[in-house]
Each structure stands twice: as C-alpha cells, then as structure tokens.
Amino acid sequence: MDLSLSDEQKQLQDAAERFVRDKYAFENRRKIAATEKGWLTENWAQMAELGWLGMAFSEEDGGYGGGPIETMIVMEQFGKGLVLEPFLPTVVLGGGMIAKAGSKAQKEALLPPMIEGKKQFAFAWLERQSRYNLADVSLKATKEGNGWSLSGHKGVVYNAPSADHIIVLARTSGSAREEKGLTLFVVDAKAKGITRRDYPTQDALRASELTFDKVSVGADAVLGKVDDAFGVVEDAVDHAIVALCAEATGCMDAINAATLEYIKTRKQFGVPIGKFQVLQHRMVDCFTNAQEARSMTLMASLKIDDKDSVVRRKAASGAKVQIGKSGKFCGQSAVQMHGGMGVTDELSVSHYFKRLTMIDLMFGNQQHHLTRYSNLAMAA
C-alpha cells in the first residue's frame, strides 16, 4: 500500500494550485461568473495546454495515460477556487463516455479536439420526473430510415449553452424506468429541432432545459450499443460523482481555512471569537469532517476503475454520502461562525456554501446514495 502522490502527480497538483491562485482570486471569479457564458476561453485554452483535458485518457485516445487520481488532483484544486470552466460535463462525463463506449470513428472525431480544448460536451440525462433515477427516461428515439428521430424533454443540462455536442440519453425500447432499452446519442448542439432555455444556477454555473422536437440523427450518432446504454451511463455518472467529491473536498478545505482565519481575527467581548470553546469544538468538527471527506474521496478514486462493478458503485455512493454530510456540516458551520457576514454575498464563504449545497443535490443526494449503498451492501 502506498497513498502518496508520485512526482508527476505532485507537479500536477502544484500546477493546478498555481492556476487557481492566478486565475481565481475571489473577485476574479465574481467577474468570470458575470460574463455571458460564465467561463473564460483563455482559461480553457490554458487547461488544454497544461494537458489537463487529456490527462485521464489513454495514449491510444490521444490522452496522457492518467486516471481517476489525476482527475481527483485537479478537481480538488478547482473546488478551492470554485472554478467555473466546464471540466466535469466535457471531460469527465462527455469524454469519459466517448472513451468508454465510442466507436473508433467517434473517438477520433471527438476526443482529440476535446483534448485540444476545441470541443465541449454536455450530458442530457435528467427529465422532470427522473429525480435521481438514471433509468427514468422517457425522451424517445425512434427509427427513421437509417437513422433516428429524437423527441422529448431534458432538464438541468449543465454546460448546454456552450457545448458543441449534447450526449443524450434516450429510450429506444422498454417501459418507463427499465434499465434495458436506453441508448446514448451524440447530437450536434445546433441540430434542427432542439430548443434551449438557458439559465444560471444557484452556484453560478450555466445550464439549460432542452426540448427535442423530431431531431434527426444518423445511425453513426449512436454511442455504444442500442438499448444497452445503462451500464455506460451509470459508470460515467459514478466517475463524475467521485470527481465531484474531490471538488467538494477542495471547497471544504477553502471554507474551513477562511473560517479559521475569521474566528482568529474577529473580536467580540474583547477577545477573538475563536477563544470561545463552542466555536473551537465546531471548528474541530469541521476539520474532522473534511478529513473524512478527503479519505472517502481518495478511497473512491482508487476503487472507481475496479473490475467489480459492485465495488465501483459502492465506492461512489459511499463517498457521495460522506461528501453530502461533511459538506453540509462545514458549509452551515462556516456561515454560522461568520455571524451576519456569513449570509452576505460579499464574502466567499457563502459562495462555497452554495456550491457545496448544489454538489449534494447533483446525481443523487446523501439520502439517495445511502439507500443505494445500503441495497448494494445488503445484497452482497
């Protein structure tokens, strides 16, 4: 067993730390969030140049042969800076599914440009009724000549406003909520028949509601096997969950550091408020929570490529439960210990708090993953 980072991984961590320090000072981040698309082309280009967009892909696919640990390393730093560039939807989800399920032609057409920073993706799976059930999909794809026609609705599709391609999860057969009968399609974001309603999210990202009205795609748009996408999707989402957990760990470190600094300097009753034992103990609990979150994230990052799918699924759900719990504790505590300042827009704490809150709601909250983990553990 060895839980230390290699030299290359340490360099990656340093570079990501530097990026966040240079580009994501809090007031800079506020400016980026206020731009129309909500992220910066120059930052994305720099991520490509630094090799981050390709690090988790095999050399065969044009990448640099890394894996979940590399993703964990950069996502953690992104969490510290509340980075807004669409790394998760494009690289982890989109790139991940294409690498896993794509044909040779699809990989060649999509992965190298993504790795160079020239193509972005969005993953459209959620529908109004889906809640956290990945198989609760009713957007329909029906055969049309050689190709397919897609009709239906997708919601809260992160990065849809900027994506070049939308990866759509559609029902090609089977009944509602059946895992069998789901198919992935890579659809040009500008395809005729797609209507977008764009909006910002609580945590300053961008997302859209998408309506598909008889959107025609060729047979070559199918990603993976027809009717058989569920496993690919579940695995991609589990990878995304682990990446999100790493981001949350970074958020917790940052919010804890800011709070610690605050309670050392803010004075009431003639002393720094950090002298009050109740705040000391709460601060200790924040650090313990962040430690647990880091541990579960590391464990999940090490297990998420395991051969056994039960191991992978338990690892992702286990980490997500921890992140939900720890994120809530650290976020709420940080706000509380800042007093009135904690509920203002002015300080960064409230922005970390909002991001941690939204991370819990993404791809299944604490309660959902506790149930999923419990079912997997009881079945074993």
Place this chain on the structure above:
Amino acid sequence: MDLALKPEHKAFADDVRAFARANLSPATKAKTFSGKHYDKDDHIQWQKALGRQGWLAYTWPKKYGGPGWDVTQRFLFENVLAEEGAPRIIPFGPKMVGPVIYTFGSDEQKERFLPGIRSSEVSWCQGYSEPGAGSDLASLRTKAVREGDHYIVNGQKTWTSFAHWGDWIFCLVRTSPEAKAQEGISFLLIDMKTPGVTVRPIVMLDGAHHVNDVFLDNVKVPVANRIGKEGEGWTCAKFLLANERLGIAEVPSSKRGVRSLRDIARAEPANGATLADDPAFTAQIADLDLQVQALEMSELRALSTMALGGAPGPEVSSLKIRGSEIQQRITELTMEAVGEYAAPYQPGMLFQDTNETPVGPDHAPPAAPRYFNFRKTSIYGGSNEIQKNIVSKMVLGL
C-alpha cells in the same frame, strides 16, 4: 387544564379568518404560498388594514390602544393569519419599540409615537448592531454628545432590517464614554429624514436585499426623543430583546411550512410514484412535525406563565434556538424534495411580478434561496450560541 377551545374562542378564530379573507390582498397571499419576496406595499397595506381594525398592536394592553387579548386569543390570531397566508407583521414598531415606549416613555412620548405604530402609518427599524458590536452588543460605539436640548449622533449601525423602508429608527447610542459598557448607553428615536442619516443596502447570499448599513453623520436628535433616563438605555434594550426572542420562534409559519412541505412531497415525482410514497422522506417530515409540536407546546407554556403576570424569562432563549433550527430544517427538506430542479436560479421569479415561468415546478424557484437565506435565523436576534450562553448562565446557573 384543557387544550380544547371554548366556544367564544372558536368564534374569535372565525372572526379573524373572515377578516383576513376580506382584507388580505390575493396577490400578497399568493406570494406567501409561492415563497416570493414581499414588497413594501404588501406589508404596509396589510398592516394598515390590521391597524384600522385595532389589531396591529395585538399584544398591547387596552390602555395603550391594544385589544387587550388573552394568551389564547393571541395564539389563535397568529395561527389563523399564518394559515391564511398573511405576511408576518414587521415587528420593529408594534412588537419592539411600541412596548418600550409604553413601558419606559413619558406620557408625551406615548401620545406622540404610539398612534403611528398602531396604524402602521410610521415604519420603524432597529438600530442596535454595529460592525464591531454584534454578539457583544454592549460594546457599541455610536456616540451621542449632548448639545443643549439636542444630541449630536455619530457612528454606524449595520444589519438594519428594512431601514430602506423605515421612517424612524430606534438606536442604542453611547451617551457616556466613561461609564462601564452597559451603563453609558441611551435609547434614542431618530427620524430617518434627519440630515446625516444615510442608508446603504447589503446584498445577501440569495441576492435579496432586506438589510442595510445605516450611517449616522452629525445627526441632530432632540433630547425629547430619548426614551427613559440618560444611561438607562440598556434596560430598554434587554426588555425588548426578550420580547424579540419570543416572537422569533415563528411557530405558526413553521406549521404552515410543514404543511406545504407535505404538499410538495405529494407533487414531486419519484420512481413512478411521488415523494410522499417514499417512507425515508416522509419520516423526516414527521420528525419535523413533532419538533414543531414540542416547540408550540413549550411556547404555550411560556405564554401561560406570562398570562399570570410573569415576564418572559430567559427560558424563551430555548424557544428561539429550536424555532430557528426548525425553520432551517423546513427549508432544507423543501430544497431536497425539489432535488436537481432546485439548481436553476431565477431571481426574477423571487423579487418581481414577472411573466417568467418557472424552469421546474412552481415551488422550485424559492427552494434553494430560502434555504440559503434562512441560515440567518440562527444568527439574528442574538445568535444561537449567545442564546445557549444565556440559558446556561441564567437558567442553569453555570
């Protein structure tokens, strides 16, 4: 002892309900149930209607123009209004400064200020906190220097709720820099139109604007606007804080919150059924429901002590603590019920009357902002840590 209502109390509740249905504007009521922010008119029109009925200052004794209700009537009044979707009464006039004035003020001050409070003609705000004096309120530094029959006031107040709507502000100011912290403080009423008063908005984490900084720059305040003796402002302040902590438990609106949470669970799809069919979720609502009942019964016990002539004691701090935690938990569970559709941020749907449609279900737009915003309930009115310090010292003798 009896929990059941007497016939005359039932009739009273019916009267209150009929009044609310006749006088509460449908637009205001809709905002309550959809979680939209009220504007000034929503509050003031409703409060003026209550004022005309003689019900705005509903906790006041008859002698000062209140209805002189008993504990049960107050309880019913608050509950029926919450059920009917009335905005909460902005407390600064009728619940805070009003009782201070009729308890500590001169006859002349009572005549001058109480009618405007009872009718909601005059809006008040509370100038206690300062940047350096939050939990440690007695360390406040706003200075009032006597010059003839005026004070010249200099300093900064902060977190002042609704100062941007306020006509008057009641302030704690330091009139004697030499005295020990609490002893040099006086209670002043300041007309917000006086030259030197500047209000600057503070934007909250959900994008809302309710609180403000208030700058006081050489503001000339007549000595006649001081309540009580010079240097005895702390007595007024403490009297007022105890009243504030009682109201802050917000039991009636929490009961409404639990009801609406159940409605949302019934409306939210989950695995081909609704969230109401998920026992893991409904058990969490039940747990909240029971917490609200315990809180309500504790508040009723405190009120019945007061009815026998007792003042609200330090144990009301416990009610504030649990009340705030419950409000926060309601907003948290509501957001979790909405799930991923809590993510779209639609400020237009919260603050303005727009034709914008919600991205998700109707109940989704306010869900996350309310959760964020309600973190304030364990901070304002004295933070929960401070309330616990009070209980441990005053009740437990630690």
